[in-house]
Amino acid sequence: MNGSLAPMEAAPLATGAGPRRRAWELLLALPLAVVFAAFLLYPILTILLTSLKPGSGVLHSGGGGSSSHTIFSNYLELFRDPIYCEAMLHSLVLSASVALGATLLCLGPAWLFARYEFPGKRLMRAGFALPMSLSGILVGFLAVIMLGRVGFIPQMSQGLTGKAWLSGAAYQLSGLVIAYLYFEIPRGVVTLESALSKFDPRLDAAARSLGASRWQRFLWIVLPLIAPALVATFAVTFSVSLGSFGVALVLSKRFSVLPLELFHQVVAITNFPLASAMAVFLIALALALNFALGRWMRRHFSLRHA
Amino acid sequence: MRENLRRPGFLPLYAFTLVLWLIVMSPFAVVVLGAFLQTTFLGLSTEQWARGGDGESLFSVKWFGYVWGLYRGTLLFSVKLALLSVLLCLLIGVPGGMVLARRQFPGRDLLESIVLLPLSLPGIALSIGILQAFAIVRGEWWLILAGHLLYTLPFMVRMVMDALRSFDVAALETAARSLGAGYWQRLRWVVLPNLRHAMVAASLLVFCVSWGEFNISFLLNTPLNQTFPAALYATYTTNSFQVSSAATVIFLGVVVPALMAIQWLGGGRGVKLEQGV
Numbered sequence: 001m002n003g004s005l006a007p008m009e010a011a012p013l014a015t016g017a018g019p020r021r022r023a024w025e026l027l028l029a030l031p032l033a034v035v036f037a038a039f040l041l042y043p044i045l046t047i048l049l050t051s052l053k054p055g056s057g058v059l060h061s062g063g064g065g066s067s068s069h070t071i072f073s074n075y076l077e078l079f080r081d082p083i084y085c086e087a088m089l090h091s092l093v094l095s096a097s098v099a100l101g102a103t104l105l106c107l108g109p110a111w112l113f114a115r116y117e118f119p120g121k122r123l124m125r126a127g128f129a130l131p132m133s134l135s136g137i138l139v140g141f142l143a144v145i146m147l148g149r150v151g152f153i154p155q156m157s158q159g160l161t162g163k164a165w166l167s168g169a170a171y172q173l174s175g176l177v178i179a180y181l182y183f184e185i186p187r188g189v190v191t192l193e194s195a196l197s198k199f200d201p202r203l204d205a206a207a208r209s210l211g212a213s214r215w216q217r218f219l220w221i222v223l224p225l226i227a228p229a230l231v232a233t234f235a236v237t238f239s240v241s242l243g244s245f246g247v248a249l250v251l252s253k254r255f256s257v258l259p260l261e262l263f264h265q266v267v268a269i270t271n272f273p274l275a276s277a278m279a280v281f282l283i284a285l286a287l288a289l290n291f292a293l294g295r296w297m298r299r300h301f302s303l304r305h306a
Numbered sequence: 307m308r309e310n311l312r313r314p315g316f317l318p319l320y321a322f323t324l325v326l327w328l329i330v331m332s333p334f335a336v337v338v339l340g341a342f343l344q345t346t347f348l349g350l351s352t353e354q355w356a357r358g359g360d361g362e363s364l365f366s367v368k369w370f371g372y373v374w375g376l377y378r379g380t381l382l383f384s385v386k387l388a389l390l391s392v393l394l395c396l397l398i399g400v401p402g403g404m405v406l407a408r409r410q411f412p413g414r415d416l417l418e419s420i421v422l423l424p425l426s427l428p429g430i431a432l433s434i435g436i437l438q439a440f441a442i443v444r445g446e447w448w449l450i451l452a453g454h455l456l457y458t459l460p461f462m463v464r465m466v467m468d469a470l471r472s473f474d475v476a477a478l479e480t481a482a483r484s485l486g487a488g489y490w491q492r493l494r495w496v497v498l499p500n501l502r503h504a505m506v507a508a509s510l511l512v513f514c515v516s517w518g519e520f521n522i523s524f525l526l527n528t529p530l531n532q533t534f535p536a537a538l539y540a541t542y543t544t545n546s547f548q549v550s551s552a553a554t555v556i557f558l559g560v561v562v563p564a565l566m567a568i569q570w571l572g573g574g575r576g577v578k579l580e581q582g583v
Contacts, residue, residue, distance in 0.1 A: 022489065026405055026409060026411055028401035028402065028404065028405050029401065029406060029417065031397070031398045031401070031402065032399065032421060032463070033402075033417055035398060035452070035455055035456075036417075036420050036421055036423075036456070036459075038452075039436060039452045039453065039455065039456050040423065040424060040432070041420070042439050043432065043435030043438070043439040044432075044435055045439075046435055046438050046439040047431075047434060047438060050438055108319055108322040108323055108326070109322075109327075111319060112319045112320060112323045116310050116316055116319075116320075117310075118320070122569070124323065124324075124327055125569075126565070126566065126569050128330060129569070130331075130334070130562070131330060132580055132581065133514060133561060133565055133580070133581050134518065134561070135519065135520040135535055135582070137520055137538060137539045137542065138518075138538070138554065138557065141538075141542050141554060142333035142337065143333075144542070145333065145336055145337060145340065145547065145551070146332070146333050146336065152332075152336045182330065185326070185330070186330070187580070214314065214315070239426065242428065243428020243429065243430065243431065244428075245428070245429065246520050246539075249539070250539070250543075259428060259430045259431075262430060262431070266437070266525070272434075272438060276434065276435075276438070279431035279432075279435060280431075282428045282430075282431045283427055283428065286426055286427050286428060287426075287427075290426045
């Protein structure tokens with residue numbers, strides 16, 4: 001907190017001509033800095049420190065710190081215990097497949113919205129924006145009413161074909177994937193659309209005039225140009241899926257993911273040090289992804305403009 | 307449209323998008339239907355539908371009355387939190403965003419990235435952090451409000467900054483100053499009028515985010531200070547399909563109009579609402 005605030009008070013006069021700069025104006029940002037120092041940085045520091053303490057909770061012997069405790073023992077437990085390893089693996093595989101599916105599926109709507117004008121476009125886009133604005137538990141509930149044991153789709157198919165298709169799928173891995181896709185596809189559409197609308201259609205027209213077929217143009221002109229946007233969409237959807245908690249809370253019965261495991265550590269086992277280690281791991285992963293993507297995009301962007 | 311039809315590739319893209327859109331929208335139709343139905347059955351059998359009514363009419367609003375009676379307190383608490391979030395975001399986020407967009411100072415970039423950070427961090431991990439860092443005051447209603455600020459302020463600050471960067475505020479201010487306008491006059495008559503649009507859209511966004519926030523609310527709430535999304539979760543796990551549907555429709559009844567207003571204000575571009583999931 002001090003690091004970001006102390007220099008502000010002694011801020012030099014800003015560069016550039018323009019109205020005379022007042023140093024006290026910087027104090028207007030002070031409440032903002034205080035809120036984020038107190039409720040973002042301080043809590044992150046707290047879990048960082050807690051994660052280094054010996055594990056506790058009802059499953060551990062009352063004495064707490066065993067003789068074998070080292071400061072990283074919570075992290076070692078996280079990476080050694082088969083239950084947590086499995087949850088972590090589930091999280092990674094689920095997020096990767098959802099991100100891949102969402103990136104491919106949202107290519108259609110994003111391309112349509114970016115390249116064409118048609119009646120009803122605004123309504124369609126507004127509809128796609130809706131799932132993004134819902135919290136995870138709501139998406140979970142929607143999955144239950146559609147794909148639960150007596151969900152809409154099983155009951156409809158029972159009436160139509162005599163067989164209840166997808167009954168109870170909501171509680172299986174397939175249901176989890178569908179529910180995640182449900183809120184990741186709209187996110188992908190928004191991310192990809194803004195990138196695709198920057199694509200210059202004259203390039204495509206030039207290639208066509210040179211006799212390139214549709215697939216040739218897509219493979220050699222369009223794909224290389226939109227590849228960064230596709231990577232960004234994958235990264236964003238992957239990162240959001242990784243930290244998603246609400247959907248799994250409602251749907252997941254046996255299939256555990258890391259955010260759910262974290263929640264159980266707090267609520268059922270009260271092992272705060274281990275839960276903190278998991279939180280640190282999730283935050284570090286999100287930060288690393290964010291940072292790598294930002295760097296990658298910047299480099300790509302500057303290269304293209306060089 | 308007719309012009310589009312002649313362009314290759316439009317029709318398959320349109321058909322694909324329409325199918326995807328219908329899939330995305332269908333659960334909402336089922337929820338709204340379920341909230342008004344007396345029957346527990348959603349399928350095709352007319353026999354079941356007729357029986358479900360128990361002699362009463364098939365459609366009714368009684369589930370809404372039930373939900374209102376059960377969760378009135380949580381609804382009002384959530385509205386209170388959302389309104390306070392909007393107020394505090396305007397008081398803290400607008401000046402903060404103005405300084406971040408208009409001034410250069412050491413640590414400016416750091417402050418900006420810290421303010422935007424929560425949008426890319428998992429909510430559950432941050433909730434555990436707040437829970438432990440403020441264990442002494444756990445259960446206080448203002449701690450939940452502080453958690454909401456963490457997820458709403460980034461929207462307000464980002465939109466204020468985007469608005470200020472979209473026009474040459476320095477040139478306008480210089481012009482106003484050459485005409486003799488003082489600092490507060492420039493703020494009142496030059497800067498703020500240009501921000502009004504962004505502030506209205508961001509306030510709606512903030513209201514929606516706070517209204518739907520689950521992770522922090524769920525971990526920090528107590529029976530006395532329960533937010534509506536936390537109550538929704540309790541409904542989903544314990545109550546019937548109809549009651550859950552009615553509660554969901556009430557939730558959507560607040561979000562959807564606000565979302566439409568945001569779309570209308572922002573033209574659907576640049577302004578987007580993302581909820582932590």
